[in-house]
Amino acid sequence: MRIVIDMQGAQTPFSRHRGVGRYTMGLVTSLLHNHRDHEIFLALNGAFQDAIGDIRDEFEGLLPQEKIRVWQQFYNCSAINHDYAPAKWAAEISREVFLNSLNPDIIFSTNLQEGLFDPAPTSVKLLSSKALFCTTLHDVIPMVYPQRYNTLPSIQKWYDEKIEGARKSDIILTVSEHSKKEIIELVGVPSDSVAVIYNAVDHLKFRQKDIHIEERRALLSRLGITKPFLLYSGGADIHKNLNRLYQAYARLPIETRNDHQLVMVGKELNSNQEMHRSILRKLGFDSGVVFTGYLNDNDLISLYNLCKLFVFPSIHEGFGLPPLEAMACGAPVIASKAASLPEVVGLGEALFDPYDEADMAQKMERALINSNFREHLKQNGIARAASFSWDTSASKLLDILESAGGTLKKNGANSSTISVADPVKTTIEEIAAGSIAAQLKSSDMMAIAVSLSETYPSKSDRPRKLFLDVSAMIQNRDHTGIQRVVRAICYELVRECQEIEAEPVYTSLDDHEFYRAGVLIDKIHGYPVATTDNARIEFYSGDILLYLDLHPGVAISHIEKTRYLRNKGVTVYHVVYDLLPARFPHFFWPELCDEFVEWLKALSHANGAICISRAVALELQQWMMANTTERKRPFRIGWFHLGSDIENSIPTCGIPPDGVDTIGKISSGTSFLVVGTIEPRKGQDQILDSFELLWSDGVNVSLVIVGKKGWGMENLANRLLSHAEYGNRLHWLDRISDEYLEKIYASCVCLIAASEGEGFGLPLIEAARHKIPVIARDIPVFREVAGEHAYYFKGSEPHVLADTIQRWIELCRQGSVPQSCGMPRLTWAQSAEQLMAAILDKPSAVSLNAIGKKRNVYK
Amino acid sequence: MAMKAVRSLLKSFIKASLRQVLNFVKTYPKLRIFVVKVVCALGLKNIAHSILMRLRMSSYSQSMAFNPSSIDHLSPYARQIYLDLKQAVKRLQQDHH
Known part of the structure; x- marks a missing residue:
């Protein structure tokens, strides 16, 4: 069977942090663990982007991400919104078509009562469907107290629709026998259509635990708890009966009350704190009560473990999750004898009459002063809580669904089901068929159109794609080493990648859309491609976006876009070339460093990063662990090495008129080559100083520097241009073509790589390709790239390098310098292959341990 | 104001x-x-x-x-859906009348 679960109960701001949210996550997690070979899809509403990320994170490793599907909804359809009717209609139709488009046998909605405050449609069978509809109705409290809850006609209308939805459901689930009884009575459905699936707790989280004294002290002090305390956690609705709880607390003997604080936990309690305090003041006290507001699970579990007594006075509950959580943590629990609470607590002695403050106070006092009674409550609670487990509930639910599914099979599917072959067309037709559709405004229709276009691909059979971001190259006309890598990788992936179609794209700071990089595509193919234009890119679930180019501004301004794409099911990676501005800020201008750090933080919003060397991967891992918050979905860090066959990197061409003469001069002597932008970290200063020492010692060697002048290098540039050896034994070639560089390599005897930090060190590989030896600074990345095939030096003084060069010349005469030709090097095709292995997480991929939580994969 | x-x-x-x-x-x-x-x-x-x-x-x-104020802001695909929806609503409303 295929079961599609509508997860809005864990998404809406109203429900996700309440019992409904816990129920949804707990039950679904156990269903996934015990799926009995049924196929499970989770359907998420795109209107709640924050929750999508959390849910995807939570189920990472438990359910393949492609089984978590999102329907987009860029418009408000909440019932409290006065103009909601036409939008609500469109949203309900859109949701039902979407759920049916996943071809389910069962559609399971974990909470029917959504959509009052939030844009969460939860209609049932507006369209005829072959699937069985199973919905959870957690309680019918608004039907029990209509005057309290359905105070506005719009609320009453919304609630009536929900109840009608319950009636239309094939299976109604509820969370206690008490609720089942009320549903049968008040909703008027047959008893066999309602099943009880109990709430439960995650016993791995909600359990007794030792809290270290320091941790305990810090928590209690932070919350203002100074004495042994009674605890309440939950909502603040009228049926929670908090007024009587305060009155009962006031009735405690003064010395007992003075010895115990009352701690009230809950978001709603905090927002209405002043009202609660005024009630307490009227009762003649205020100071003994602490309102903590919303607490995260860790803090809440600690309080359950630390409280002397947990009190739950509610007069009506569908289930009553807080007492169960408290019992699982070993708290002595007393509760009201109303509604479902006796089923949960399961001990007559622990119950009190919620309408009788004196009875409540008496039970509280007995528990506070009588340690034997407390221990009895505690042991009962632990045993009782153990009988409620999500696994048991999930197993029972599957029994029910299997039985219903069997009946469905026997009776045959509904003959008049909607067509989901073309869900966009079906949605349009079904929306238009409603009489209320005439009230849709133009802006509503545009929002619906965008929602549908973002939900369903325009070409359903389009295979998934790899989009390569080349924004810096397209927009900034940069011609740095990085863009050379970008060109080469694009060339290989666009022309040769068999596994997935690759397409270069670009965007800008102001635009969240991506566009085809038509110019580059033409260049790669060498002729105008018929379909090439700068069309807007449509991302489908399963696509991959690789920020191949380095454009920090784009990555920073696209953090939200990255989140949106990941939520949609697109995998997003960045290529990291180095961490130099973060590691050596003194070598770069401050603004670049600031922007670079922002960029590194932006990376953490992606699925992972692929670095150009293991050394950079390790640096990134350390940086991320130290500077970003812990994440649930692992952040993958892989690496690949760069290629060196320049002919396959779309090389630039041209040799200047004086080039031949220059090449002649260089090749006539013993010339040492330095390749790279002139920057402080590259060590060109030290190299020039050392050559001056060599020249003054009468050593006849030449120095050839290839690279453009970088930031803050005016002094070195002036020194080079005004040097006595300039044009003779000193050459500086600025912005030369790849073709010219090839000739220069062939004319030199050795490459000097003196950089103090690099992402990779492509010149080393290029030197190896030309079979010229290498003198390199001893840094990890050069060791990684060149291994034993380079002659290394340490130290930043000029004489160190001068001595190294002298020794190298001596060794060269003896024929014993390390030869670079054995240096392992890749072609760009192999480099692109390594990159793809890292992106697709193939067994051949090289990667570090992912940062963040990782679980065993879906069975 | x-x-x-x-x-x-x-x-x-x-x-x-x-x-x-x-x-x-x-x-x-x-x-x-x-x-x-x-x-x-x-x-x-x-x-x-x-x-x-x-x-x-x-x-x-x-x-x-998303604050649609003009059809120009829509992608070609979304624009087509919008036009189809508009036409379908118009057609079906005319049929009703």
């Missing part, structure tokens, strides 16, 4: 202009370095940095918050 609208318009205009200038400056690395130097020399580094970051962050959220 009118004052608020004028202020909001002015703000949008300044933001859009700043973005244009930034994009232009970014396209020319030498000009970019020169501007950075001038900003630093004037002691405006921190202010400029915070404005830059704010502009970058807001540019996305503004464009992502």
Whole structure:
């Protein structure tokens, strides 16, 4: 069977942090663990982007991400919104078509009562469907107290629709026998259509635990708890009966009350704190009560473990999750004898009459002063809580669904089901068929159109794609080493990648859309491609976006876009070339460093990063662990090495008129080559100083520097241009073509790589390709790239390098310098292959341990 | 009310202009370095940095918050869906009448 679960109960701001949210996550997690070979899809509403990320994170490793599907909804359809009717209609139709488009046998909605405050449609069978509809109705409290809850006609209308939805459901689930009884009575459905699936707790989280004294002290002090305390956690609705709880607390003997604080936990309690305090003041006290507001699970579990007594006075509950959580943590629990609470607590002695403050106070006092009674409550609670487990509930639910599914099979599917072959067309037709559709405004229709276009691909059979971001190259006309890598990788992936179609794209700071990089595509193919234009890119679930180019501004301004794409099911990676501005800020201008750090933080919003060397991967891992918050979905860090066959990197061409003469001069002597932008970290200063020492010692060697002048290098540039050896034994070639560089390599005897930090060190590989030896600074990345095939030096003084060069010349005469030709090097095709292995997480991929939580994969 | 609208318009205009200038400056690395130097020399580094970051962050959220005012803002695919929906509503409403 295929079961599609509508997860809005864990998404809406109203429900996700309440019992409904816990129920949804707990039950679904156990269903996934015990799926009995049924196929499970989770359907998420795109209107709640924050929750999508959390849910995807939570189920990472438990359910393949492609089984978590999102329907987009860029418009408000909440019932409290006065103009909601036409939008609500469109949203309900859109949701039902979407759920049916996943071809389910069962559609399971974990909470029917959504959509009052939030844009969460939860209609049932507006369209005829072959699937069985199973919905959870957690309680019918608004039907029990209509005057309290359905105070506005719009609320009453919304609630009536929900109840009608319950009636239309094939299976109604509820969370206690008490609720089942009320549903049968008040909703008027047959008893066999309602099943009880109990709430439960995650016993791995909600359990007794030792809290270290320091941790305990810090928590209690932070919350203002100074004495042994009674605890309440939950909502603040009228049926929670908090007024009587305060009155009962006031009735405690003064010395007992003075010895115990009352701690009230809950978001709603905090927002209405002043009202609660005024009630307490009227009762003649205020100071003994602490309102903590919303607490995260860790803090809440600690309080359950630390409280002397947990009190739950509610007069009506569908289930009553807080007492169960408290019992699982070993708290002595007393509760009201109303509604479902006796089923949960399961001990007559622990119950009190919620309408009788004196009875409540008496039970509280007995528990506070009588340690034997407390221990009895505690042991009962632990045993009782153990009988409620999500696994048991999930197993029972599957029994029910299997039985219903069997009946469905026997009776045959509904003959008049909607067509989901073309869900966009079906949605349009079904929306238009409603009489209320005439009230849709133009802006509503545009929002619906965008929602549908973002939900369903325009070409359903389009295979998934790899989009390569080349924004810096397209927009900034940069011609740095990085863009050379970008060109080469694009060339290989666009022309040769068999596994997935690759397409270069670009965007800008102001635009969240991506566009085809038509110019580059033409260049790669060498002729105008018929379909090439700068069309807007449509991302489908399963696509991959690789920020191949380095454009920090784009990555920073696209953090939200990255989140949106990941939520949609697109995998997003960045290529990291180095961490130099973060590691050596003194070598770069401050603004670049600031922007670079922002960029590194932006990376953490992606699925992972692929670095150009293991050394950079390790640096990134350390940086991320130290500077970003812990994440649930692992952040993958892989690496690949760069290629060196320049002919396959779309090389630039041209040799200047004086080039031949220059090449002649260089090749006539013993010339040492330095390749790279002139920057402080590259060590060109030290190299020039050392050559001056060599020249003054009468050593006849030449120095050839290839690279453009970088930031803050005016002094070195002036020194080079005004040097006595300039044009003779000193050459500086600025912005030369790849073709010219090839000739220069062939004319030199050795490459000097003196950089103090690099992402990779492509010149080393290029030197190896030309079979010229290498003198390199001893840094990890050069060791990684060149291994034993380079002659290394340490130290930043000029004489160190001068001595190294002298020794190298001596060794060269003896024929014993390390030869670079054995240096392992890749072609760009192999480099692109390594990159793809890292992106697709193939067994051949090289990667570090992912940062963040990782679980065993879906069975 | 009118004052608020004028202020909001002015703000949008300044933001859009700043973005244009930034994009232009970014396209020319030498000009970019020169501007950075001038900003630093004037002691405006921190202010400029915070404005830059704010502009970058807001540019996305503004464009992502879908507020359709014109069919021109729709992608070709979304535009087609919009036109199909509009036509279907019109046709079915006419049939009803």
